[in-house]
Amino acid sequence: MEHYIIYTDLAIAIILSLLAGKLVKLIKLPNVTGYLIFGLLAGPYVFKLLSFEVVEQFSIIPDIALGFIAFSIGAEFKLSYLKMVGKSPVIIAFAEAFGAVLVVDFILIITGNDTAFSLILGAIAAATAPAATLMVVRQYKSKGPVTNTLLPVVAIDDAVALMAFGLSVAIAKSIISKGAVSLSTTLLDPVIEIFGALIFGALLGIVLKFAAAWYTGRGNRLSVATAMILLCVGISEMVGFSPLLACMAMSAVFVNLSNVSEKVFEQVDRLTPPIFMLFFFISGAELDITILPAVGVIGILYVIFRIAGKVLGAAAGARISKAEPVVRKYLGFTLIPQAGVAIGLAGVATNVVPEYGNKIKTIILCATVIYELTGPVITKIALKKAGEIQ
Numbered sequence: 193m194e195h196y197i198i199y200t201d202l203a204i205a206i207i208l209s210l211l212a213g214k215l216v217k218l219i220k221l222p223n224v225t226g227y228l229i230f231g232l233l234a235g236p237y238v239f240k241l242l243s244f245e246v247v248e249q250f251s252i253i254p255d256i257a258l259g260f261i262a263f264s265i266g267a268e269f270k271l272s273y274l275k276m277v278g279k280s281p282v283i284i285a286f287a288e289a290f291g292a293v294l295v296v297d298f299i300l301i302i303t304g305n306d307t308a309f310s311l312i313l314g315a316i317a318a319a320t321a322p323a324a325t326l327m328v329v330r331q332y333k334s335k336g337p338v339t340n341t342l343l344p345v346v347a348i349d350d351a352v353a354l355m356a357f358g359l360s361v362a363i364a365k366s367i368i369s370k371g372a373v374s375l376s377t378t379l380l381d382p383v384i385e386i387f388g389a390l391i392f393g394a395l396l397g398i399v400l401k402f403a404a405a406w407y408t409g410r411g412n413r414l415s416v417a418t419a420m421i422l423l424c425v426g427i428s429e430m431v432g433f434s435p436l437l438a439c440m441a442m443s444a445v446f447v448n449l450s451n452v453s454e455k456v457f458e459q460v461d462r463l464t465p466p467i468f469m470l471f472f473f474i475s476g477a478e479l480d481i482t483i484l485p486a487v488g489v490i491g492i493l494y495v496i497f498r499i500a501g502k503v504l505g506a507a508a509g510a511r512i513s514k515a516e517p518v519v520r521k522y523l524g525f526t527l528i529p530q531a532g533v534a535i536g537l538a539g540v541a542t543n544v545v546p547e548y549g550n551k552i553k554t555i556i557l558c559a560t561v562i563y564e565l566t567g568p569v570i571t572k573i574a575l576k577k578a579g580e581i582q
């Protein structure tokens with residue numbers, strides 16, 4: 193394919209994403225919903241503005257975007273902040289994330305679905321998109337125990353989701369392996385994939401700390417951070433570590449060691465908007481709506497029981513951590529939105545269970561649209577019933 197065609201299509205994708213962002217604001221929907229819908233309409237399955245070949249050429253963008261997303265998540269793990277909010281958000285985040293995983297796993301398996309497929313789809317259920325939730329909190333200026341607990345929970349949630357996904361992928365790989373897999377291998381693979389990624393990412397975080405101190409210019413620091421994210425993603429994929437966990441660990445170590453981390457994150461945030469636009473737009477373009485009838489029941493089960501797992505898990509975590517009753521009652525309903533990380537994990541899943549790749553991506557993308565449409569409204573209702581929106 194000629195290079196000028198790729199450049200032109202990239203420009204069209206960004207322009208349409210910008211237009212989508214403006215249009216969905218008129219009906220008070222999150223920008224990500226607009227990017228997905230416009231990507232779907234422009235993609236090879238609807239109006240064919242972008243061909244299959246073009247979409248395939250863009251396949252590198254989601255990997256890069258996920259590296260930046262994980263890097264941003266890790267920035268929330270500053271020790272001073274974690275000490276301030278206490279143990280309750282951590283306990284609740286683990287409980288609601290694994291609650292969604294276990295409930296979806298159980299429902300899919302007992303309804304006759306393949307175990308590896310169920311584990312992968314269930315693991316993705318843990319991820320929550322903080323952007324839509326935070327938008328409601330800021331728009332209505334909600335205040336109270338639910339809001340105070342919600343903010344750190346959504347920051348921790350995706351980190352837990354990445355860990356749950358890494359563990360589920362390792363187990364799924366052992367299940368679908370054609371050769372005999374010993375128990376020790378089954379137990380060691382998740383340890384190597386998860387803790388190897390954390391150790392590798394932590395080492396890169398130390399390197400990034402010294403590099404950011406050596407280069408004082410804003411442009412140079414942005415270049416160093418970008419190079420480290422790409423290096424982290426590339427090497428992790430090459431050696432079999434989770435690139436998401438590795439990038440998150442790198443960022444977490446960097447934010448706790450460097451006194452210029454805030455400046456670096458500010459520069460990175462200015463770079464990412466077009467990357468994230470393309471990420472969601474391409475994800476929408478890849479949505480194969482022709483297989484929707486085949487995934488209808490599974491999709492409905494996923495949408496419903498993921499919410500049930502979140503609500504039950506959040507309530508259990510709040511009870512264990514002795515949070516206020518209003519937190520136990522309403523927090524789970526504020527954790528419904530799902531977007532970036534879930535879409536990225538669905539892309540990773542295509543390499544783990546390729547025979548189910550398109551089905552998983554379609555379920556997650558359709559669920560994302562549903563959650564992004566309904567999640568903010570349900571969050572507003574929950575916060576209002578909790579007495580935190582005046």
